[in-house]
């Protein structure tokens with residue numbers, strides 16, 4: 001006899017049976033001395049190595065300006081691993097074996113001679129698969145993207161149309177531009193030397209299991225997809241809240257702000273997955289076509305409407321998220337932040353999607369730093385029952401049904417509905433049905449970068465952002481920025497650290513008879 005859980009296991013439907021085997025290759029990291037390399041890329045590659053997911057043979061070359069040797073780079077990374085690895089302690093023998101795959105090539109990204117040295121370095125591996133199948137990871141400033149790919153092209157390492165049986169790909173990080181014009185400029189710089197199909201633009205939210213699950217959940221379940229439209233949905237709330245402030249990133253953040261840092265990419269990506277139409281197939285281009293169509297259906301917010309549809313905020317000093325912790329400084333007191341900065345650390349906005357499915361259904365998005373709880377979730381709130389029977393008597397106390405996709409932490413999905421409180425009296429209250437990833441699958445939480453690197457090595461672009469996606473998203477965000485231009489923050493736009501944002505954000509929903517449903521800790 002099988003237990004029910006075992007039967008479910010037997011019903012696993014594997015979709016990657018036709019997946020291509022990874023080919024031996026080399027990952028070249030530009031910006032190898034930087035934070036991203038130590039915190040994310042090397043830990044991710046190490047775990048892929050440890051879990052036997054990498055091809056054989058496989059090499060990683062660090063390229064950066066600082067003077068170091070392969071040994072000193074490895075030693076440095078070893079120390080960082082002790083801090084940043086998701087599994088601890090790091091397995092010394094696996095790390096040692098992984099370390100044999102790493103080497104360092106010193107060079108300045110502007111120096112043509114350095115690229116020739118890189119070509120020699122790769123050639124010295126003596127295996128054409130390691131010197132011609134190349135994944136270039138550009139963990140450098142976007143202003144350097146164009147120069148790097150052009151020089152790689154000049155030394156023959158990066159070909160627009162690689163010879164048959166070899167491939168070269170370029171992975172780039174955000175920020176991908178700071179507005180539509182600069183994103184177009186970057187795209188032009190990159191596509192001058194690399195074919196669009198070989199450019200992999202990262203949004204690390206797409207590497208998260210729960211974000212990938214949005215499509216699986218929507219299109220493998222008949223019961224929910226039937227409800228996924230204006231006929232049943234009252235509105236959707238997408239919240240990405242963080243407890244930390246900007247910390248050491250004040251310099252970057254002063255140029256970005258929450259709108260560029262989070263909304264342009266992570267929140268709009270989640271929105272696109274939640275609201276897009278079913279793709280014609282699971283091919284990368286079919287999925288990305290639908291995401292672009294959805295982004296294009298978002299009604300532009302003219303600058304004059306920004307004050308009515310978008311709320312920005314900036315955190316003041318406050319108690320922080322944990323009542324026992326020390327008080328935390330306000331944004332303007334953070335290092336590298338101007339004392340009179342008007343940069344937003346919080347944004348809430350209402351978007352309308354002008355298509356058949358979502359006409360009349362508002363999508364409320366919000367994100368902020370120094371909020372009381374760090375959580376990302378999508379809440380689909382369904383329409384209320386007619387005001388007869390229970391609703392006639394209970395009024396708004398009869399809760400609307402809601403489905404919440406908790407993206408992180410405590411990943412899971414909850415369905416909220418009403419039920420009778422047991423007992424002789426007649427009373428109703430909301431109850432919850434909850435699926436927890438942890439309870440069902442155990443604590444398997446690979447880093448987003450592991451999945452993303454693996455996909456890039458395999459040449460599958462589904463989890464990466466296409467040129468038209470990035471540009472459409474910038475168009476939406478630029479219009480909002482235009483509405484804010486030259487307007488300093490007003491008193492109503494500040495919020496105390498440890499609170500759920502400025503009051504104006506509550507008013508945005510209250511004016512339409514709705515309330516934000518704040519994420520809560522799931523126990």
Ligand code: BG6
Pocket residue numbers: 242261262376
């Ligand atoms: C990054 C932003 O892209 O995403 C950060 O630059 C933000 O400001 C981070 O804190 C959030 O990512 P995660 O995975 O912690 O939700």
